[in-house]
Amino acid sequence: MADIARPAALEGPQGPRPRKRFSRTNIIVYGTLIVVALYYLLPLYVMVVTSLKGMPEIRMGNIFAPPVEITFEPWVKAWSQACTGLNCDGLSRGFWNSVRITVPSVIVSIAIASVNGYALANWRFRGADVFFTILIFGAFIPYQVMLYPIVIMLREIGLYGSLWGLVIVHSIFGMPILTLLFRNYFTSLPQELFKAARVDGAGFWQIYFQIMLPMSLPIFVVAMILQVTGIWNDFLFGVIYTKPDLYPMTVQLNNIVNSVQGVKEYNVNMAATLLTGLVPLVIYFVSGKLFVRGIAAGAVKG
Amino acid sequence: MAASRPRSLLRNLNAKIAAIPMILTALVVFTGGTIWTVAYSFTKSGLLPRWQFVGLDQYERLWDSRRWLVSIENLFIYGACMLVFSFVIGFVLAALMDQKIRFENTFRTIILYPFALSFIVTGLVWQWLLNPDLGIQSVVRGMGWESFTFDPLYNAQIAIYGVLIAGLWQGTGLIMVLMLAGLRGIDQDIWKAARVDGIPTWKTYVFIIIPMMRPIFITTLVLVASSIVKVYDLIVAQTGGGPGIATEMPAKYVYDYMFGGQNLGQGFAASTMMLLAVLIVVIPWAMLEFGGRKRG
Numbered sequence: 081m082a083d084i085a086r087p088a089a090l091e092g093p094q095g096p097r098p099r100k101r102f103s104r105t106n107i108i109v110y111g112t113l114i115v116v117a118l119y120y121l122l123p124l125y126v127m128v129v130t131s132l133k134g135m136p137e138i139r140m141g142n143i144f145a146p147p148v149e150i151t152f153e154p155w156v157k158a159w160s161q162a163c164t165g166l167n168c169d170g171l172s173r174g175f176w177n178s179v180r181i182t183v184p185s186v187i188v189s190i191a192i193a194s195v196n197g198y199a200l201a202n203w204r205f206r207g208a209d210v211f212f213t214i215l216i217f218g219a220f221i222p223y224q225v226m227l228y229p230i231v232i233m234l235r236e237i238g239l240y241g242s243l244w245g246l247v248i249v250h251s252i253f254g255m256p257i258l259t260l261l262f263r264n265y266f267t268s269l270p271q272e273l274f275k276a277a278r279v280d281g282a283g284f285w286q287i288y289f290q291i292m293l294p295m296s297l298p299i300f301v302v303a304m305i306l307q308v309t310g311i312w313n314d315f316l317f318g319v320i321y322t323k324p325d326l327y328p329m330t331v332q333l334n335n336i337v338n339s340v341q342g343v344k345e346y347n348v349n350m351a352a353t354l355l356t357g358l359v360p361l362v363i364y365f366v367s368g369k370l371f372v373r374g375i376a377a378g379a380v381k382g
Numbered sequence: 383m384a385a386s387r388p389r390s391l392l393r394n395l396n397a398k399i400a401a402i403p404m405i406l407t408a409l410v411v412f413t414g415g416t417i418w419t420v421a422y423s424f425t426k427s428g429l430l431p432r433w434q435f436v437g438l439d440q441y442e443r444l445w446d447s448r449r450w451l452v453s454i455e456n457l458f459i460y461g462a463c464m465l466v467f468s469f470v471i472g473f474v475l476a477a478l479m480d481q482k483i484r485f486e487n488t489f490r491t492i493i494l495y496p497f498a499l500s501f502i503v504t505g506l507v508w509q510w511l512l513n514p515d516l517g518i519q520s521v522v523r524g525m526g527w528e529s530f531t532f533d534p535l536y537n538a539q540i541a542i543y544g545v546l547i548a549g550l551w552q553g554t555g556l557i558m559v560l561m562l563a564g565l566r567g568i569d570q571d572i573w574k575a576a577r578v579d580g581i582p583t584w585k586t587y588v589f590i591i592i593p594m595m596r597p598i599f600i601t602t603l604v605l606v607a608s609s610i611v612k613v614y615d616l617i618v619a620q621t622g623g624g625p626g627i628a629t630e631m632p633a634k635y636v637y638d639y640m641f642g643g644q645n646l647g648q649g650f651a652a653s654t655m656m657l658l659a660v661l662i663v664v665i666p667w668a669m670l671e672f673g674g675r676k677r678g
Contacts, residue, residue: 109478116475117492123507123551124495130510142521143510196404203397211401211408218412220608220664224636224653228431228646229415252407259404284396313500315615320641330502334619337506346516349506357503364498365491371498372490375556376563 131155131351138346154347155355162352163342164335165324171352174332178312178359180243181328185250186307190300193255197262198288202274212259219256227320234321246321250311258303261374265299266292302374305367309360329356416657423650431646440651450652453630456542460631461610463546464553468606469599471550472557477587479558480565490562494555501552505619508548509535535621538628545629548620549613557602564598565591604667611660632656 126143131154133147141148160170167173200208230249231240239245269292277287318328327335333356337349364371423441426434444450475493479486496504511517514533522530534544568591576586592599614633621629632652640649 105481109481109483113475113478113483113489117489120492120496120551120555123511126511127507138516142524143516144521192403195400199397199400203394205394205397205401208401211405214408214412215404217664217668218408220604220660221412221416222608222612222633222653222656222660224612224633224649225419225657226411226415227636227653228640228649229418230411232431233411233415251403252411255404255407284400309498313502315500315502315618316637320637330500330615333506334502338619338622346510350510353503353506357499360498360500361495364495368487368491372494372559375497376560 127350127354131158131347131354133347135345135347154345154351157345158336158348158352158355162336162348164332164339171329171332171336171355174327174329175355177322177326177332178329181246181250181318181322181326182308182311184243185247185254185311186304188247189251189254189258189307190303192251193258193303194262194293194296194300195288196255196259197264198266198292199284200259200263201266201269202287202292203284212263215256215259223253223316231320240321241323241326243322243326246317246326249317249321250307250314253317254307254310257306261303261306262296262299265296269295298370301367302370305363305371306374309363309371312359419650420654420657423647423654425647425650427646427650429644429646436647440647441655444648444651444655447648449627449630450632450635452627453632453635456629457611457613457632459542460546460549460613461607463543464549464610465603465606467546467550468554468557469603472554473561473592475554475558476561476565479562490559493558496552497555499552501613501615502619504548504552505616505621508544508551509620512544512547536625538625541621541625541628545616545620549616552616553606557606560598560602561595564595567598568594600667600670604663607663608660611656632659 129146130138130143132150132152133141134149134151134153137148158170159172159175161168162170199205200212230252234240234245234248239248273291273295274287277291282290312328313330314328315330315334318331322328333352336352422431422433424435424437426432426436426439479489483489512533512535514520514531514536519530519532522532534540534547572590572594573586576590581590612633613631614637617623617629617631617634623630623634633656636649636653636656639645639652643649
């Protein structure tokens with residue numbers, strides 16, 4: 081009662097002191113962040129602007145100037161006419177190759193890794209930890225050491241140079257991080273659920289499909305984001321384990337841009353580069369915090 | 383007791399069947415593949431792997447090769463600068479973002495977006511921006527400063543720093559996000575206590591917060607360091623190793639000798655050296671991490 085009776089004025093102001101809007105600290109903080117943000121945006125801006133200009137305008141003006149005359153021709157050309165060697169059917173081929181590579185790779189790698197994580201979290205068998213430790217160690221081993229043995233293995237099973245060979249490679253190299261991700265997630269689920277299902281007589285696959293899977297949609301989305309961007313951006317495996325007519329978009333982009341013959345058409349090249357970066361960028365902007373969670377999950381808990 | 387052995391093998395049979403891909407990957411690809419490459423680095427393999435033991439010949443040739451020495455030097459310059467700058471910049475940015483600012487999501491989204499892009503895209507963009515006839519130099523000259531020179535990629539002495547600019551642009555956002563996660567994990571009471579004691583903010587960061595974030599620093603360090611060793615696509619897209627051999631990297635050496643030069647032995651030896659470099663970073667960390675866990 082006494083508390084209510086006492087006039088508030090005697091207590092002094094409550095809560096944190098209101099910050100002045102233009103304090104010196106604020107100016108430094110926001111100033112720095114804005115400058116940094118502009119620096120980070122600059123390359124993207126340059127690419128967008130240049131890809132909308134015609135070649136004469138690029139030769140005359142500077143790359144930071146907005147286009148005087150907007151043209152979408154470079155985009156059309158990059159998509160359907162740009163040349164790699166003798167092929168002049170544009171980047172669309174690389175795009176569809178990347179789709180054909182990414183979709184099965186993402187599905188297979190996540191299917192394997194989620195079952196791995198589930199087995200490691202709930203059905204521990206002897207030796208499981210040893211394999212898991214080797215797997216995590218494998219994430220740090222430079223790929224270069226394993227490149228050639230994998231060539232031999234794929235050749236032995238007749239998949240070297242084929243789409244499915246590359247799918248296997250992506251599944252192998254995605255396994256350490258994804259398995260870790262799923263194992264940590266399944267371990268964090270309440271064990272009672274699993275035990276109750278066991279008591280009710282559910283088996284390994286039944287529990288996985290009917291209980292674990294429906295409960296872990298968020299982590300599947302995180303894994304998908306991780307894998308789609310990772311596999312889409314891959315260059316090294318694409319170049320080694322596929323044939324030229326199956327080259328993913330990144331490889332084809334590099335071949336288009338860094339080919340020595342002919343005049344450099346910067347507008348077409350930048351449009352092509354933007355097209356290649358579009359898929360991961362869209363995923364990044366749409367997924368927002370989940371993307372951050374994906375990369376942090378791998379790093380912080382690793 | 384005789385029956386218990388097959389039964390223990392059959393126990394958890396489904397889990398074991400499900401783990402077959404993992405077991406194969408761990409044993410055959412990761413362990414077997416690594417041992418295979420290390421073993422064949424002591425052979426005379428050329429176009430095809432050939433089991434003809436030649437001792438350390440490949441390694442002698444490797445360390446006599448000027449290109450390899452340049453690659454190693456570049457890796458050290460790039461790696462050291464990348465670690466120092468990305469950690470300093472990443473941490474400062476994270477600290478700024480942690481000041482309860484507005485538009486935090488917008489800033490974070492902008493600073494992290496290059497991380498979603500491939501090294502190929504990154505390399506190409508910065509190849510253009512650093513191109514003296516097209517990019518920053520030409521723009522500054524166009525504004526009237528005729529003698530302005532900024533062409534790192536065309537000057538063999540500093541070309542590797544041109545690659546560094548691109549690498550930092552792509553990778554600093556990741557460090558910032560991880561550091562920010564670390565800062566958010568710090569108990570707010572620590573800040574209150576420091577403020578009550580009248581410790582200046584920067585001192586709180588340097589002497590209290592950063593030591594508290596040691597685990598996340600170490601994990602990030604190992605992660606970034608092991609990815610630096612693998613740098614390949616960035617070089618291919620941005621400079622192709624040029625001018626001359628000024629921006630060659632070990633990973634490119636391996637690829638070129640294994641798949642371009644038809645000199646497998648050199649590729650195996652070079653990749654074994656890369657493995658060694660990574661192990662020097664990873665093993666102390668793993669002992670620290672796992673040794674500590676066992677004690678605790």
